[in-house]
Amino acid sequence: MLSPRRAVATAAFCLIVLYLIFSSHSSSPAPAPAPIPIVKPGTSDAPDTQPETHQDNGHKANAEQPPPPSSDETAIQRIRKPVEKQQPMMDMSQLSLYDKLTYQFPYDVESKFPAYIWQTWKRNPQDPKFEFGDQEQSWTDQHPGFVHEVITDDVAVHFLRLLYASVPQVLEAYAALPLPVLKADFFRYLILLARGGIYSDIDTYAIRSALDWVPGRIPRSSIGLVIGIEADPDRPDWKDWYSRRIQFCQWTIQAKPGHPVLRDVVVRITEETLKRKKSGQLGRVVDAGVVEFTGPAVWTDVIFDYFNDPRYFDMEQSAGAIDWRNFTGMEASRKVGDVIVLPITGFSPGVGQMGAKDIDDPTAFVKHEFQGTWKPEELRHIGEIQEGKTDGEAR
Numbered sequence: 001m002l003s004p005r006r007a008v009a010t011a012a013f014c015l016i017v018l019y020l021i022f023s024s025h026s027s028s029p030a031p032a033p034a035p036i037p038i039v040k041p042g043t044s045d046a047p048d049t050q051p052e053t054h055q056d057n058g059h060k061a062n063a064e065q066p067p068p069p070s071s072d073e074t075a076i077q078r079i080r081k082p083v084e085k086q087q088p089m090m091d092m093s094q095l096s097l098y099d100k101l102t103y104q105f106p107y108d109v110e111s112k113f114p115a116y117i118w119q120t121w122k123r124n125p126q127d128p129k130f131e132f133g134d135q136e137q138s139w140t141d142q143h144p145g146f147v148h149e150v151i152t153d154d155v156a157v158h159f160l161r162l163l164y165a166s167v168p169q170v171l172e173a174y175a176a177l178p179l180p181v182l183k184a185d186f187f188r189y190l191i192l193l194a195r196g197g198i199y200s201d202i203d204t205y206a207i208r209s210a211l212d213w214v215p216g217r218i219p220r221s222s223i224g225l226v227i228g229i230e231a232d233p234d235r236p237d238w239k240d241w242y243s244r245r246i247q248f249c250q251w252t253i254q255a256k257p258g259h260p261v262l263r264d265v266v267v268r269i270t271e272e273t274l275k276r277k278k279s280g281q282l283g284r285v286v287d288a289g290v291v292e293f294t295g296p297a298v299w300t301d302v303i304f305d306y307f308n309d310p311r312y313f314d315m316e317q318s319a320g321a322i323d324w325r326n327f328t329g330m331e332a333s334r335k336v337g338d339v340i341v342l343p344i345t346g347f348s349p350g351v352g353q354m355g356a357k358d359i360d361d362p363t364a365f366v367k368h369e370f371q372g373t374w375k376p377e378e379l380r381h382i383g384e385i386q387e388g389k390t391d392g393e394a395r
Contacts, residue, residue, distance in 0.1 A: 092166065098267050100167050105193055107258030109338050110221045113210075114257065116197025117148040120187050122180075124152050132202045135369065142206040150202070153180070156187055163194040170266065173273035177294075178283055185294035188250065189265050196257035204251055205367040207349075213254065213365050214340055215333050224338045225261055226254040227303065228347030228365075230296055232328050232354045243297040246324035250299045251368045252347050260312065261339070265302045269294055307336055329355060 092100050117139050123130045130136075140148050151159060157175075164170045170190065177183050188199040198210055213226055230249030233242050255262055272293065276282040291297045307322040308315065315321075327334065327341060334341045342365070345357040349364035359367050 097169055097270060098263065101193065101263045101266060104166055105258040107224065107256065107260065109224045109256065111256055113220065113254060114196040115146040116195055117143060117146050118191045118197060118199045119150045119202045120156060120184055121150055121202040122153050124150050135203055135205050138206040139200065142209045160190055169274065170270050173270040176273055176277045176282060178285060179290065181290055182285065182294050186269055188253065189262050192253060192255045193262040193266055194257060196255055198254045200366065201251040201368065203369045205369065207359060207367055208365045210254055213342065218335055218340065222338060223340050224256040224259045226340045226342065228252065228342040229327060229344040230348055232344055234328060243291050244300045246327050247296050248300045248303055249347050250296050252366045261302055261306045264306065265299060268298060268302065313337060
């Protein structure tokens with residue numbers, strides 16, 4: 001048994017040790033905060049991945065022309081904090097819709113493309129009446145290891161409520177859309193903004209894996225969106241047949257979650273929907289107006305606006321605005337900032353016009369079937385084809 005004197009000495013020794021431990025911890029300098037990186041989504045070491053700019057004489061740009069020296073080097077993305085696994089809670093009630101989506105779905109260009117394949121249809125593949133078994137199976141065959149989901153219309157409502165519970169304007173707009181094709185269009189942007197991956201219409205075959213879509217010379221850590229050309233009508237009367245001189249397709253899109261293009265298109269559709277709802281004009285939308293409302297026309301406009309947005313690109317040092325001239329007649333992929341644009345053969349092979357090659361070409365990646373009823377010689381307005389012969393009307 002310890003004597004009183006030894007007990008006091010032991011206690012004093014313990015107190016001294018504890019004091020030294022705590023004092024050493026408190027005196028050590030705090031680690032310096034990690035610097036906020038400035039990300040350049042268009043920067044690449046490869047000399048042939050620079051974005052093209054249109055020629056002053058109006059001639060077509062092509063893959064062999066040397067790119068302007070400063071366009072891609074000056075493409076910048078707004079300074080942003082690194083994506084954190086857990087973000088601090090904040091009051092979003094005073095934020096704009098754009099800022100709410102930015103907070104809810106942050107964008108990290110250096111992240112990997114999520115291994116998701118999203119499709120939507122009124123029936124799931126287990127239904128005996130499911131019409132697109134071969135097309136749906138082609139995506140699974142070409143992408144082993146990917147999560148492949150066919151979201152039915154009924155499930156989509158609940159899925160979006162889960163993803164966008166903190167952004168009620170988006171849910172209100174989705175519920176208010178009067179046509180199934182409008183909801184199908186809106187769904188593709190919403191699911192890619194929130195989760196990323198690949199969206200493709202249910203009547204589309206996967207010819208080659210998405211791992212082959214981006215040229216090997218381009219690091220995937222420098223891109224966040226992969227798109228293809230739907231129409232490139234090099235004819236004087238193109239306005240009688242198409243919505244835009246160059247039109248980007250939206251039946252197949254690959255993206256990383258939170259990409260600014262997806263954010264912008266969701267904002268535009270949401271605000272326009274709620275505006276029409278308030279004015280009582282929403283119920284007057286007919287098939288002919290879908291292409292401008294939610295279809296490839298608004299999708300194309302948003303992409304070109306992004307290419308010329310001073311928030312992401314230094315336009316003062318650019319050789320000029322990026323428009324249809326940069327993409328007409330192109331036969332090789334082009335990189336603009338953090339976006340890869342595939343030539344028309346990529347997502348629209350076998351159309352027999354506008355320079356598109358056949359489906360056996362190595363640059364053909366998907367084949368959109370238009371339910372098997374579309375013929376090149378019967379081509380009408382792209383919007384009429386999309387709303388009249390694809391999954392939208394069949395719903």
